[in-house]
Amino acid sequence: MHESKKRTLNLTPSSNIQAGGKKRMLDGSPHKLKGPFGANDTEDWQKQFLVQSRELRRLEKLNEFLELERECNA
Known part of the structure; x- marks a missing residue:
């Protein structure tokens, strides 16, 4: 104790x-509590993050498809 x-x-x-x-x-x-960035910069960063994460998921699926296609053709 x-x-x-x-x-x-x-x-x-x-x-x-x-x-x-x-x-x-x-x-x-x-609204002023966004750190060194303004509110618009924060929203832009969040949008960019979402776009990049969606693009990453799309590329991962595309890579998976291409790998399967290569295996089938080999």
Whole structure:
């Protein structure tokens, strides 16, 4: 039981820092909390991520098809 109290005391400074960070994030407009990028940049990044992940899935299926085709022709 003594050890668990010691652990919580050790974790307190880092949790205070995190709480401070959260408190700062709650102040001000939520639209300004996008980090170094603006809201449009974040949306563009998300769209680009979706496009790339779909393209990756498409290419993986195409590669799988081509491998099967090669095996059948060999």
